[in-house]
Amino acid sequence: MVVGEAVRADRLSLNGYTRQTTPLLQREDIINFPEMYSCGTSTAVSVPCMFSIFTRDEYSDNNMKSQENLLDVLHHAGVNILWRDNNSDSKGTALRVPYEDYKSPSRNPICDVECRDEGMLVGLQEYIDRTKYGDILIVLHQMGNHGPAYFKRYPKEFEKFTPVCKTNQLEECSREEIGNAYDNAVLYTDYFLSKVISLLKQNEKSFESAMVYISDHGESIGENNLYLHGLPYFMAPDSQKHVGAILWFGNGFKIDNKALKEKSTEIFSQDYLFHTILGLLEVDTSIYDKTLDMLSNNNQSY
Numbered sequence: 214m215v216v217g218e219a220v221r222a223d224r225l226s227l228n229g230y231t232r233q234t235t236p237l238l239q240r241e242d243i244i245n246f247p248e249m250y251s252c253g254t255s256t257a258v259s260v261p262c263m264f265s266i267f268t269r270d271e272y273s274d275n276n277m278k279s280q281e282n283l284l285d286v287l288h289h290a291g292v293n294i295l296w297r298d299n300n301s302d303s304k305g306t307a308l309r310v311p312y313e314d315y316k317s318p319s320r321n322p323i324c325d326v327e328c329r330d331e332g333m334l335v336g337l338q339e340y341i342d343r344t345k346y347g348d349i350l351i352v353l354h355q356m357g358n359h360g361p362a363y364f365k366r367y368p369k370e371f372e373k374f375t376p377v378c379k380t381n382q383l384e385e386c387s388r389e390e391i392g393n394a395y396d397n398a399v400l401y402t403d404y405f406l407s408k409v410i411s412l413l414k415q416n417e418k419s420f421e422s423a424m425v426y427i428s429d430h431g432e433s434i435g436e437n438n439l440y441l442h443g444l445p446y447f448m449a450p451d452s453q454k455h456v457g458a459i460l461w462f463g464n465g466f467k468i469d470n471k472a473l474k475e476k477s478t479e480i481f482s483q484d485y486l487f488h489t490i491l492g493l494l495e496v497d498t499s500i501y502d503k504t505l506d507m508l509s510n511n512n513q514s515y
Contacts, residue, residue: 218357
């Protein structure tokens with residue numbers, strides 16, 4: 214499970230964006246969800262909400278703190294869980310599962326001006342090899358497109374679109390410069406996700422492997438003079454709520470990719486994550502709701 218940061222759906226070439234921001238993912242047999250919407254417009258809301266049993270309409274901070282979340286349910290079911298974080302933190306989601314902070318060079322071996330998302334992959338094969346029994350859920354929480362310093366969110370070799378905004382004072386930059394830096398950061402996420410898929414492919418003989426990617430929220434990058442994110446949901450533009458989301462399945466999964474790709478064009482939201490992951494891991498629990506499982510034949514659009 215890859216939790217993205219501030220990646221809006223309309224900046225992915227997977228979704229028809231004219232710039233090639235997802236060239237590596239487009240080579241993979243992925244299922245793209247072009248109409249995915251977030252639970253909130255900030256990490257502090259969207260991350261705990263997407264891992265909670267509550268829908269967006271039901272979710273509150275008090276509800277989240279009073280109920281076990283998806284990771285707790287999976288832990289009780291015997292799933293081995295590891296959360297690696299290269300962002301601010303898990304926002305209370307991973308308090309009761311193994312958690313590793315990758316924002317510092319003391320743990321993350323791939324750092325330059327800042328520590329890179331790719332560093333979270335180092336040592337994962339060894340972790341998988343050490344885990345002898347049970348299913349595994351690895352959650353990777355990206356720095357992704359965290360603003361406003363988009364130019365810091367990718368290594369220099371990913372600076373394909375130029376000129377770029379080289380400051381976090383966005384008012385000093387043009388819309389073009391801001392957009393270029395933002396798109397370069399998306400290009401780096403494309404690379405990161407392709408590396409995740411490569412790791413999973415290495416383990417197909419031993420596991421039914423899959424990747425779920427969903428960004429926590431979107432981002433405004435100058436439209437109507439709005440920047441960043443965090444507006445109240447009812448007044449936030451789609452750019453802050455319409456997010457990137459994809460699935461990838463290894464050969465071991467018995468998934469009807471053709472049928473799923475047809476269904477993936479429907480409107481979905483992060484409300485579906487809780488039950489989709491339960492379904493993927495075949496966890497038998499009375500709280501599972503088939504109608505909120507994106508892979509179920511019985512699901513209903515958001």
